[in-house]
Amino acid sequence: MNRRVAVELSKAYRLMNHGPTVIVTSHHGGRSNIMSAAWSMPLDFDPPKVAVVIDKSTFSRGLIEASGEFVLNIPSRELARLTLDVGSASGSEVDKFAAYGIASAAGAVVKAPLVEGCLGWLECRLIPEPHIQQAYDLFLGEVVAAWADPEVFDGAHWKVEAGGKRSIHYVAGGHFFEIGAPFNAGDAGSGE
Amino acid sequence: MNRRVAVELSKAYRLMNHGPTVIVTSHHGGRSNIMSAAWSMPLDFDPPKVAVVIDKSTFSRGLIEASGEFVLNIPSRELARLTLDVGSASGSEVDKFAAYGIASAAGAVVKAPLVEGCLGWLECRLIPEPHIQQAYDLFLGEVVAAWADPEVFDGAHWKVEAGGKRSIHYVAGGHFFEIGAPFNAGDAGSGE
Numbered sequence: 001m002n003r004r005v006a007v008e009l010s011k012a013y014r015l016m017n018h019g020p021t022v023i024v025t026s027h028h029g030g031r032s033n034i035m036s037a038a039w040s041m042p043l044d045f046d047p048p049k050v051a052v053v054i055d056k057s058t059f060s061r062g063l064i065e066a067s068g069e070f071v072l073n074i075p076s077r078e079l080a081r082l083t084l085d086v087g088s089a090s091g092s093e094v095d096k097f098a099a100y101g102i103a104s105a106a107g108a109v110v111k112a113p114l115v116e117g118c119l120g121w122l123e124c125r126l127i128p129e130p131h132i133q134q135a136y137d138l139f140l141g142e143v144v145a146a147w148a149d150p151e152v153f154d155g156a157h158w159k160v161e162a163g164g165k166r167s168i169h170y171v172a173g174g175h176f177f178e179i180g181a182p183f184n185a186g187d188a189g190s191g192e
Numbered sequence: 193m194n195r196r197v198a199v200e201l202s203k204a205y206r207l208m209n210h211g212p213t214v215i216v217t218s219h220h221g222g223r224s225n226i227m228s229a230a231w232s233m234p235l236d237f238d239p240p241k242v243a244v245v246i247d248k249s250t251f252s253r254g255l256i257e258a259s260g261e262f263v264l265n266i267p268s269r270e271l272a273r274l275t276l277d278v279g280s281a282s283g284s285e286v287d288k289f290a291a292y293g294i295a296s297a298a299g300a301v302v303k304a305p306l307v308e309g310c311l312g313w314l315e316c317r318l319i320p321e322p323h324i325q326q327a328y329d330l331f332l333g334e335v336v337a338a339w340a341d342p343e344v345f346d347g348a349h350w351k352v353e354a355g356g357k358r359s360i361h362y363v364a365g366g367h368f369f370e371i372g373a374p375f376n377a378g379d380a381g382s383g384e
Binding site for chain 2: 014017018019020021038039040041042043044049051053077080081083084085129131132136137138140157158160166168169170171172174175176177178179180181182183184185186
């Protein structure tokens, strides 16, 4: 497993505030699964909450509903192909961890796995909201632990450098953007 | 108003699939307002739906609840400072369109304005879900019209070029990322 540092919960939203595509992992009854999700966002700062869209057709959905847990993993560009692959195969037919040789470690608080090689990880407990889960495939979670690769996130701030690791941002049809240059648009402190 | 082309509704999700920070506009009872929102995402393909977090403290929230409409505007890097500014001032105290000299045009379907200089615009009708609006500040909308700047989006695909216009992705404290290079991680068609 690559190195990781704990991220203070009140700063966890910063791992996904800029809209990266995420990998969702889940675990229940001895089975783990992994899928990708372009549709996720922070929902609150402290305690941090997230929202993510999990389609009815996915094997992950059953594991998440049964366990009440999931992890949002933030892949680097090196994992873009894997992000596509786990978004097209279904865990009902294949153990994707074995099929794609995906290394992972157990979460600290939840049982869903943390995927090796990611930039950040948010361990989440499902906030049950059956109506919106059913009507919109919309799942809410409270972040109960968060981690980051210290090479790109120091626990509170991103450190994206030229030639360094990057988050990826899915469009459609296999096409992504990588995140680009950081910049400061105003006085420190405004707009937070 | 800068040039814009209609985006087919089934492709509208692509304007925000990569996680840009958006500007939310609203209009009711002769008042328009404008705020920024880092927390938004697509919620469905066709008919397209979106989710966005609108805090209880915002003046926009009252306008959106009363009118049942809003627009998600996707700002370019040139609008980063404005995106910060409209995220810190409140429309209850000042007409931000006048105060910041913001040019805009009426929406085609909804009354909320389209902000000049953006890369894309999604006109939305609120899908009322009072429980999650109240409990999580979470607002859902159906996209009823969508537009893009033809310089960056041809109606179905992004065309981000070196030195060209870029979407912006907010982190915290005035710090953004601009979107970076596009790349294709797999065979065309996979992962869509």
